[in-house]
Amino acid sequence: MAQTRGEKRLFGRSREKLASVFIKDEKIRPNVMLKYYLDLSGTDYLHWGYWEEGAELSLENFQAAQDRYAEELFKLIPPGVEWILDVGCGVGGNAKKLKEKGYKVAGLAPDPYQEQLFKERTGGEIPFLLTTFQDYKPERPYDLVLMSESVQYIPLDMTFVKAKEVLPTGGYLLTSDYYRLESSKGVKEHHLPSIYLQDFLEEAESQGFEILKQEDISAAVLPTLHYGQMLFSRYIKPTFSAQLLALKVHLPLGYKILKSFLRLRIKGEAIETIIRNNLVPLHPEVFSKYMKYLIILFRKK
Numbered sequence: 001m002a003q004t005r006g007e008k009r010l011f012g013r014s015r016e017k018l019a020s021v022f023i024k025d026e027k028i029r030p031n032v033m034l035k036y037y038l039d040l041s042g043t044d045y046l047h048w049g050y051w052e053e054g055a056e057l058s059l060e061n062f063q064a065a066q067d068r069y070a071e072e073l074f075k076l077i078p079p080g081v082e083w084i085l086d087v088g089c090g091v092g093g094n095a096k097k098l099k100e101k102g103y104k105v106a107g108l109a110p111d112p113y114q115e116q117l118f119k120e121r122t123g124g125e126i127p128f129l130l131t132t133f134q135d136y137k138p139e140r141p142y143d144l145v146l147m148s149e150s151v152q153y154i155p156l157d158m159t160f161v162k163a164k165e166v167l168p169t170g171g172y173l174l175t176s177d178y179y180r181l182e183s184s185k186g187v188k189e190h191h192l193p194s195i196y197l198q199d200f201l202e203e204a205e206s207q208g209f210e211i212l213k214q215e216d217i218s219a220a221v222l223p224t225l226h227y228g229q230m231l232f233s234r235y236i237k238p239t240f241s242a243q244l245l246a247l248k249v250h251l252p253l254g255y256k257i258l259k260s261f262l263r264l265r266i267k268g269e270a271i272e273t274i275i276r277n278n279l280v281p282l283h284p285e286v287f288s289k290y291m292k293y294l295i296i297l298f299r300k301k
């Protein structure tokens with residue numbers, strides 16, 4: 001039966017709609033671990049939490065701690081700042097809060113999946129720049145560059161070089177992240193970050209940045225790791241074990257194939273070990289012994 005013009009328009013549109021959903025899914029590959037983490041946390045933040053002393057390790061307190069982290073960080077934004085570049089913006093929690101506080105903000109990250117989530121979660125109202133910071137070509141000057149737990153992802157020899165390109169003289173760089181200490185040299189531990197605090201501070205100085213404020217928030221963020229350990233041992237590990245068991249019982253051949261796959265080695269390490277190392281959270285003792293979590297406000301001289 002021939003379609004009327006109205007029907008054609010309607011069907012045409014729904015086909016377009018369907019196609020756009022299909023194409024979007026085809027192009028943007030979800031990051032499974034990120035999705036899992038976001039479902040577990042129920043927030044728009046990818047950073048640690050800033051806990052109240054003695055707070056119980058609960059989901060509600062973790063969420064409140066993540067929000068407090070952003071509040072504490074933003075207290076260091078100097079007066080007069082208008083435009084902020086949120087480098088390594090994640091899925092938009094910080095950018096949304098900054099906008100609510102009246103700042104003009106743009107997010108930057110290299111991951112198309114995060115771009116999709118960022119746009120959804122900020123209602124498409126905040127610009128998103130899809131690039132690494134090292135490849136970023138500044139499209140406008142900013143008063144402040146924010147790096148909230150993204151320092152460790154960017155090659156150190158590019159961090160201040162790029163920040164210099166983005167900022168005018170007197171502009172600010174606000175960083176919040178964890179660093180390894182000299183005492184960790186030679187220690188073989190999967191979760192240690194790549195950047196040494198000493199190197200970070202030396203690079204800042206050599207690139208012409210002075211420190212205006214520095215806060216050691218290691219003690220306030222530490223409960224995040226205790227919460228992670230609790231979550232892992234009580235929920236995440238048993239869930240994975242149950243899934244493996246279900247596979248073994250209901251699909252023995254699939255289980256055997258999976259086991260053989262997990263025994264394969266990449267650069268000398270079994271895939272099973274690589275996965276386990278990525279899932280098991282950083283131990284609080286390793287953090288306290290070898291790392292520091294600092295908020296630092298720099299100014300470009």
Ligand SMILES: C[S@@+](CC[C@H](N)C(=O)[O-])C[C@H]1O[C@@H](n2cnc3c(N)ncnc32)[C@H](O)[C@@H]1O
Pocket residue numbers: 044045046047087088089090091093094108109110111114131132133134147148149150153154155
């Ligand atoms: C731990 S998340 C922090 C997200 C967010 N700033 C927050 O506080 O919730 C690290 C972020 O850095 C981004 N990132 C990774 N490599 C990067 C790079 N080379 N340049 C810029 N951002 C990068 C990641 O995609 C992610 O958005």
